[in-house]
Amino acid sequence: MHIRLAVSSDLPQILDIYNDAILHTVATFDTVPRTLEQQEQWFEQHGAAYPVLVAEQDGAVVGWASANRYSDRLAYARTAELSLYVREGQRGQGIGKALFERLLAESKAAGLHTVLSRIVEGNDNSIHIHHVYGFDTVGTMREVGFKFGRLLNVVLLQKIL
Template sequence: MEIRSAQQTDIESILDIYNEAILNTVATFDTELRTLEQQTQWFHNHGELYPIWVAEQAGIIIGWASLNPYSDRLAYRRTAELSLYIHSDYRGKGVGKQLMKQVLDAGLAAGLHTVLSRIVVGNESSIHLHQVYDFEHVGIMRQVGFKFGRMLDVIMMQKML
């Protein structure tokens, strides 16, 4: 498996992994599938400060991670929000751990200071992965999402780079 910086040619694979998560998980609170046009715009809104990395195996993208702007207010410029999604066939095999390390290292090198993650309550594997990389639990937002017919709580985790 190779972990590398995402390229424009990876956008469709990133989109496929993300849309599967929209349809089948509460890892994202998006409820409508993204289009290729939307994902291309998302890709171009990133850059050195907000990197995107992919995991590739045998020419297939099996996961991706990105650091995203937390807010458009300039005082938050050095704060990012982490996204991490793994193809359903490769979850639980260490791909997320490798991607997270790489994207956090890239964020530090780019000059980011703080990384935040919002994780749905009950996603113990994601919470554990964040704890491996020294994210701290900083709060719970109660009943902030509604998906699959139920209200969902979200844990906020934070890491200083």
């Protein structure tokens, strides 16, 4: 497996992984699959300040991670929100950990100061890995999401780089 900065030709595979998460998990609160055009716009908003990485194995993207702009208000420019997704069937092989480590390093090198994560309550594996990498739990937002017919709580985590 190889971790590298994403390029535009990776977007169809990034989109495939993300749309699968939209349709089958509560890892994202998006409820409608994205189009390639939407994913291209998302990618263009990142640039050097907000890295996007892919994990590649045998020529295929098996996971991706990004540091996303937290807010369009300029005072938040050094704060990012982390996203990380691994292709179904590839989870549990260390891909997420490798992406996590590299994204934190790339984010710090890009000049980011704070990284936030919002994780659905009950996703204990994701919360645990965040704690392993030095994230602190900031709090829980109660019943802020509604997906698959149920209200969902979200745990907010933060790491100062």
